[in-house]
Amino acid sequence: MRSPDPEDSDSRRVDPGPTPPAGIDDALTALRQIVGETNVLTDPDAMAGFLTDWTGRYRGAADAVVRPRTTDEVSRVVAECARSGVRICVQGGNTGLVGGSVPPARDGSTNALIVLSTVRMTDIGDVDTVGRCVGAQAGATVGAIDDRAGRSGLAFGIDLASRASATAGGVVSTNAGGTRMIRRGNARSQILGIEAVLADGSVLRRWTSLVKDNVGYDLPSLLAGSEGTLAVITRVLFTLVAPPAVATVAVAAVERVENAVELLGAASSAGLTVEAAELMTEAGVALVADHGHRRPTTAPGPFYVLVELSGTGDIESATTELLGATDGVIDAVLEPAPARALWAGREGHTEAIARSSSTPVVKLDISVPIRALPEAFAELSRVGVDDRFPCRPILFGHIGDGNIHVNLLDVPPEHATEVTESVFGIVTANGGSISAEHGIGRAKVAWTHLGRDATDLATMRTIKAALDPRGLLNPGVLFG
Structure with missing residues (x-):
């Protein structure tokens, strides 16, 4: 017997029918009848915020929101x-960094285009404390889901600096990992069920709290990371986790990237659980400090590692001992979790970087094998220094999973492609991926061949063609 569902009536198949295509005016009239006059925006000023992405690099055009x-x-x-x-x-929350959350610019196509925003779809269901799960509409924010879980003594396993605006549908569509991925995994690993509208309007629903349900293809996992190209995600059934009873957050200034990697290995060997692990550079910490955040340590270092540890016994003493035994530690500070002030220094990077660049920041979310982190950091730090045009690289990221957020400030717009190719060349040479958790969007379409061979790309196109044969969903995203 399947779980009861409050929206079972939505599961019927919708047949768009054989009616010939109508003009945009006829379509907008029909859409107003569906969602209400005030929820179809056509005024340019009202639409503006939906047509520009968070970075300011990508702007598109639409006939309506x-x-x-x-x-x-x-x-x-x-x-x-x-x-x-x-x-x-x-x-969703339009917090994406690769242009996938905004429409394309006018491209000469005769097809009209709308932005379908989930901004009003914010419902969160009751928490199932036994099954440890909760259902949320696609527009519910990461922060709101975690708050709802917290009232029942549980936590949402996904956490992002943009938690107040990033949405359930967005994190699933990009298969985001965030700061807790080292402990909890990415979005795909935290989905029990999903509800989505296919390109013809029919509703796909896999909605069960069963942890074992092997009947055919894992369609929720397929939609995770599909960036809205296969279906419109409307609701997600997420697993929830029990937060650690006690945890300690430490920030250590270290001499080398290797020291940070060794610290994580030593923590695991000591029986401690690594809840989160972040790496920052002196350039990034100094920039964040210039924008009002405190420096984490008294003595500076070339690099800083933030680690949140949990376990049994005296975690603070165990963390202190761990730091004392790790080579290359220059200075360190410890606070009981959640240690918001220490985390603020890491989470303040994105805003400080955006405010400090004279041009839209070139933001490249990449990953490399953990063993390659030292070399990759060294090479990426020289981008814009060794090249024929100057720019300022600021690197930070999730050291526990090899994810580096490469931010290049003051890049002349005409050199954005060139500097991107330089970064991706380094990533490829180090056996990495051009997209760790932000997706491909529009920004990285030209480089997907660096991470997927011809057969792989052809298979993905076959899936796209099967589910969206007319290419109406998120045109230009992922495939170009």
Whole structure:
């Protein structure tokens, strides 16, 4: 017997019918009847925030912004767009950094395009404390989901600096990992069920709290990381976790990247659980300090490692002992978790970087094998220094999973492609990936061949063609 579902009526298949495509005016009239007059935006000023991404690098154009409230409304909106041949850009919190959350610029296509925003889809269900899970609409923020879990003594396993605006649908669509990935895994590993609207308006629902349910293809996992190109995610059933009873946060100034890697290995060998592990550089810490955050340690160092540790016994003493036994530690500070002030120094990087660059920041989210982190950091730190044009590299990231956020400030716009290729060349030479958790979006389409061979890309295109044969969902994202 399947779990009861409050929106079972949405599971019916919607047939867009054989009606010939209508003009955009007819389509907008139909969409207003579905979601209400005030939720179809066509005024340029009202639409502006939906057409520009967080970085300011990507701007697009749309005929309207449509804001449905329920899965049923999404289903009817998508069915109407399928009938009318209107393309759809799916948007959550618009915190993406690769241009995937905004529509393309005018490209000469005769097809109309709308932004389908999940901004009104913020419902979060009751927490199942026995099954440790909770259902949330696609527009619910990461922070709101964690708050709901916290009222029941549980926690959401995904955490991001953008927790107040990043949404459930967004983190699943990009398969984000965030700061807790080393302990909890990425978004895909925390999905029990999913509800999504396919390109013809029909509703796909896998919604069960069973941890073992092997019937055919794992469609929720397929949609995770698909960046809105296969379906519009409307609800997600997430697993929840029990937070550690006691944890300690330490920030240590260290001489080398190797010291930070060794610290994590030593922590695990000592029986401690690494809840989070972040790496920062002196350039980044100094920049954040210039914008009002305190320096984490009295003595500076070339690098800083932030580690949150849990376990049994006296965690603070065990962490102090661990730091004392690790080579290359210059200075360190410890605070009981959640240690918001220490975390603020790490989470303040993104805003400080954005405010400090004279041009839109070139933000490249990459990963390399952990063994290659020292060499990769060294090479990436020289981008813009050794090249024929100057720019300022600021690196930070999730050291426990090899994820480096490469931020290049003051890059002349005409050299953005060139500097991107330089970074990706370093990543490829070190056996890494050009996309760790932000997705491909529009920004990295030209370089997907660096991470996927021809057969792999052809297989993905076959899946896209099967689920969205007319290419109406997120045109230009992932495949170009």
